Amino acid sequence: MDLTMSCSSLSLLFLIFSLHIHFLVPASGYFPPHEDCVPHRCGDQEISYPFRHIEQPNYCGYPGYELGCDGYNLILSMESLEYRVIHMNMSTKILEVTRMDLAEDVCHGEHVNTTLNFSLFDYASSYYNSTLFYECNSSLPPQHYIPFSCPPSGDGYFAPDVDLENPLHEQCNFSVLVPILQIEAPGLTLPPSDGSEDSAPISSTAISKILNIGFEITWIVNTWQCENCKKSGGRCGNGYG
Template sequence: MRTLLLQSLFPLLLITSFHSINVESSLSQDDLPYANCGEDINCGGIRLSYPFRGVNRANYCGPPGFDAECLENVPMISISSINYRILKTNYSAPSVTVARQDYWGTICPQTYVNTNINFSLFDYTSGLTNLTFYYGCASINIPGLNSSSQPCDTNNDHVTYVVGSLPFDPVANGTCKNGVSIPVFTTAALALEANRTTIKEVVDGGFELGLQINNTQCTNCVESGGKCGLNTKNGGFSCFCLDQTYATVCNATAPGAEETKNRNY
């Protein structure tokens, strides 16, 4: 009798177990973006969250172009084929302070490339001034140019520089071989002109870039208990929540939403 009862219950148990496995699998897939995008990139003491992705953050945790790396404990990002060290973040702005890797600790890079950013992703903030380096000038006694004490042995080029701009282009008129402009903080540039700091300190101090993202959209998502991310189908914004993904904010009635919201504060 007991054997017959077990035989009759076996199909039901099998169906129930199969359904349970499917539900658990479905839930884990829904939870995956929420979990992956809830963890910051922590590199060299600097934490990177939305819109940045890379390292331990999946590609759907931020838009393309905000791909970060952690190289020798230094957070890095490539913008228009130039590598930058990430020095500081300010998510309330939102903005990030960066410094060119090829000019880190030197004013003699291997190649001469002007600073160029992707204005669909970043923008220069206020309070910046161009510091322009000129290399291989026929004469270092050019009005307005300052001579550097550091020669570039790798290119056999003497370095001159100017804060701001000149009324003429020494490269265009053939006086100098190359020129590279790097944004720096205006306060640092003024200190350099007053001999209160060094070129290295000014360049290594970097400059600030505004992030071209909808910060309010992300804030609303986080306040509803979600994690900000990318809609991989249309390239728009997604709010990853405990129960599922939403276009803007989490459903306030979803299980665990209120608990998660409180945990974000």
């Protein structure tokens, strides 16, 4: 047996095997499965594409559709405000949300209108343009405006369906638009208000309960390719970071 020939053959086989491994590993690593993009559970809801949990890699969701979780509730951040996601319907592409800054007491909320990022979301259904008026000078609110108090800032009014041209806008220092569904939640009713001085005020926390009915928004990004991917047993992502 020729030892020189045997060593040369072994060297050639080793070289071929080494080259095979060298090219195989990067090729398989360049298209990794989305192992980090498994649906993320939050309370009784689930985060999946086009959304991603904020701690997941960027490629797990579409840009702008990041959701947090406080352990029980999904949290959506948009236009300087945070919203609690009451319900997510993946088939209809609808989120039911409510403003977190007004959740417990409207007196502690931010004096900014509810504004969507219309490149990502839109309103999904009919809703009331409910409005909170703060630090008002008017002693006689228009009919159907409900008075409330926020010590020490003074009197305010809640309008379930506001007329944006109403002069009350000029008599109050702040007005905050907060959409709510045109569906009255069970057990939540507004006291009658006829615009007189005898109109009974309600607590600011009671108004918060009404606003916590929330409103519906729909996400705009097209996910039909993702649906086909999931039907074939795949997992969706948005490229690789």
